[in-house]
Amino acid sequence: MRVVCFGLGPIGCEIARVAASRPGVEIVGAVDMDPTKVGRSLRDVVGAASEVVVSASFDEVAAAGSVDALLHSTMSSLPDVWDQVAGPVGKGVSVISTCEELSYPWHIRGGTARDMDAAARASGARLLGTGVNPGFVMDILPLVLTSPCQEVTRVHVERVVDAAGRRGPLQRKVGAGLSPDAFDAMVSAGTVRHVGLMESAWMIVDGLGWQVDEWEESIEPVLAEQEMRTDVLTIGPGQVAGVRQTIRALHQERERLQMDLSMYVGAADPHDRVCVSGSPDIDVLVRGGMHGDRATAGMVLNALPPLLLRPPGLATMLDLLPVRCADGRGA
Amino acid sequence: MRVVCFGLGPIGCEIARVAASRPGVEIVGAVDMDPTKVGRSLRDVVGAASEVVVSASFDEVAAAGSVDALLHSTMSSLPDVWDQVAGPVGKGVSVISTCEELSYPWHIRGGTARDMDAAARASGARLLGTGVNPGFVMDILPLVLTSPCQEVTRVHVERVVDAAGRRGPLQRKVGAGLSPDAFDAMVSAGTVRHVGLMESAWMIVDGLGWQVDEWEESIEPVLAEQEMRTDVLTIGPGQVAGVRQTIRALHQERERLQMDLSMYVGAADPHDRVCVSGSPDIDVLVRGGMHGDRATAGMVLNALPPLLLRPPGLATMLDLLPVRCADGRGA
Numbered sequence: 001m002r003v004v005c006f007g008l009g010p011i012g013c014e015i016a017r018v019a020a021s022r023p024g025v026e027i028v029g030a031v032d033m034d035p036t037k038v039g040r041s042l043r044d045v046v047g048a049a050s051e052v053v054v055s056a057s058f059d060e061v062a063a064a065g066s067v068d069a070l071l072h073s074t075m076s077s078l079p080d081v082w083d084q085v086a087g088p089v090g091k092g093v094s095v096i097s098t099c100e101e102l103s104y105p106w107h108i109r110g111g112t113a114r115d116m117d118a119a120a121r122a123s124g125a126r127l128l129g130t131g132v133n134p135g136f137v138m139d140i141l142p143l144v145l146t147s148p149c150q151e152v153t154r155v156h157v158e159r160v161v162d163a164a165g166r167r168g169p170l171q172r173k174v175g176a177g178l179s180p181d182a183f184d185a186m187v188s189a190g191t192v193r194h195v196g197l198m199e200s201a202w203m204i205v206d207g208l209g210w211q212v213d214e215w216e217e218s219i220e221p222v223l224a225e226q227e228m229r230t231d232v233l234t235i236g237p238g239q240v241a242g243v244r245q246t247i248r249a250l251h252q253e254r255e256r257l258q259m260d261l262s263m264y265v266g267a268a269d270p271h272d273r274v275c276v277s278g279s280p281d282i283d284v285l286v287r288g289g290m291h292g293d294r295a296t297a298g299m300v301l302n303a304l305p306p307l308l309l310r311p312p313g314l315a316t317m318l319d320l321l322p323v324r325c326a327d328g329r330g331a
Numbered sequence: 332m333r334v335v336c337f338g339l340g341p342i343g344c345e346i347a348r349v350a351a352s353r354p355g356v357e358i359v360g361a362v363d364m365d366p367t368k369v370g371r372s373l374r375d376v377v378g379a380a381s382e383v384v385v386s387a388s389f390d391e392v393a394a395a396g397s398v399d400a401l402l403h404s405t406m407s408s409l410p411d412v413w414d415q416v417a418g419p420v421g422k423g424v425s426v427i428s429t430c431e432e433l434s435y436p437w438h439i440r441g442g443t444a445r446d447m448d449a450a451a452r453a454s455g456a457r458l459l460g461t462g463v464n465p466g467f468v469m470d471i472l473p474l475v476l477t478s479p480c481q482e483v484t485r486v487h488v489e490r491v492v493d494a495a496g497r498r499g500p501l502q503r504k505v506g507a508g509l510s511p512d513a514f515d516a517m518v519s520a521g522t523v524r525h526v527g528l529m530e531s532a533w534m535i536v537d538g539l540g541w542q543v544d545e546w547e548e549s550i551e552p553v554l555a556e557q558e559m560r561t562d563v564l565t566i567g568p569g570q571v572a573g574v575r576q577t578i579r580a581l582h583q584e585r586e587r588l589q590m591d592l593s594m595y596v597g598a599a600d601p602h603d604r605v606c607v608s609g610s611p612d613i614d615v616l617v618r619g620g621m622h623g624d625r626a627t628a629g630m631v632l633n634a635l636p637p638l639l640l641r642p643p644g645l646a647t648m649l650d651l652l653p654v655r656c657a658d659g660r661g662a
Contacts, residue, residue, distance in 0.1 A: 021481075022659050023660065132479050136479055146633075147633050148463050148621055148625075150625060150629040285618065288612075299479045302478050306653040309653075320653065321475065321653075323634055323651050328356075
């Protein structure tokens, strides 16, 4: 498989390193807009086992020959991403992206999703948004875990991440080091939200064939009880250590789904947990939790072969892992 | 989907009850060779919400109209099962079976598997063996859990089942109540073995694209320390409470895979556990374990819709849930 690495931020670099080390995958190009990276080799820029030189645009790469897929990691906003990849998709190049909004865009970015799907079908390309979250641990893993169930009445998904072990941009994204007031302002501006949690919730709801009458969302700061230092910032007592974000989906006033995501510096017991209420009940604990950045890069490479076997168009992880308990009872 | 329930033992009855309660599934026939069941309704025989009358053979059912799939649960031996379903398969009827040897027959029952695959392709039928074990908890779940991994170096799968909570035939199958000598005789005769563990091991090995130089298998009794009673038998101190069966797969003298299955009366901490060594490591605990009989019936019904979307032929759960870390490093 001939791939182009598009976007060389922290996750994109990780993807490039995995792609370079994987037999059967050949990196034939790399794209990033950062002028300090353009013109240098992937080995030099990201430490990947590849001498491919970073280009400023896909058009320069494409001149070098056929490309099977873009491994894309730049932004969370689907319209922005579509601006970046519409050209390659029009030429029949498939795209796997870590763009959170692409993971399940049908409800939240329906217009862009339909445009992308139509363009991909017309050119013979496949499109997929994936990663560890959204894309696996809070959506597909719970769905796959329902596959031995006779019926499912409720799903609870919980993820606790110690942001201290994650990249600097993520620490800042969760509000670590802010005052509570500054955090509230970020919440109002919509910039502290983990993009993808609602996409994960929709994947579960649609995957199980449920109806939802009411959604409830909350975003709260987790405050530091004592001073904490990470490699990029210091958090004083009473300052924000990170964020807790929850989503609830109700049908006929009964809770069917609860998603509970906490990402903060100093989380004592990082883990992922999935509790399925049904027949039988299923209670699964991922000890220590799944490492976000490394797991996202792994997922991108592992989803590539089954994606390329699918019919053209915009796919989601629901299509790639289709066994689950859609028990037909609606909600 | 118009289905026929074929085989009304404990698992077959559970499947019939789930099928009867599931919207979109219509039971149009039922088959069992037991003369005490033939001629009675499914409601009467198994408590399912269905007035369908049990027939002694599939031919009597088929006269009643078209059938999309058999939900089949009779025996563990693939040649015996093929004798039962070859007729329907020849008529284009798909089959989902709990036959353990059908879960991944290519290595162990290759000749029969090729015959079945060819017949299904010729008639347009789909065939699948599934259940909770083999079919999910010791094979597909570990494979799906590798899907966020950049590489996988070792997989450890452990299942501990308290046989006291399971059906009587299973308690006897694991040797509960036997003397150690009688257990050894059963091991020599091959009747105490959990059929399907080697199939699960092959699924993992092939799913990850590994090579194996050496297989090691062991079957040992678990002895009772004190007297225990279940609803069907009494076990004295020093008698057999059940079985522990392990499989190891080695490549270049290094252990890549370990499967460890214990099924005994009085197991204090029933659970399933999957440990993936790689990047990142993944350590998953299913608290309490997945209930075998109920989960197997759920899996059969949940695998049916995606199976019927596949091309004709013999499929395995590897085909239905195809995302995993096949990192291309062989072994």
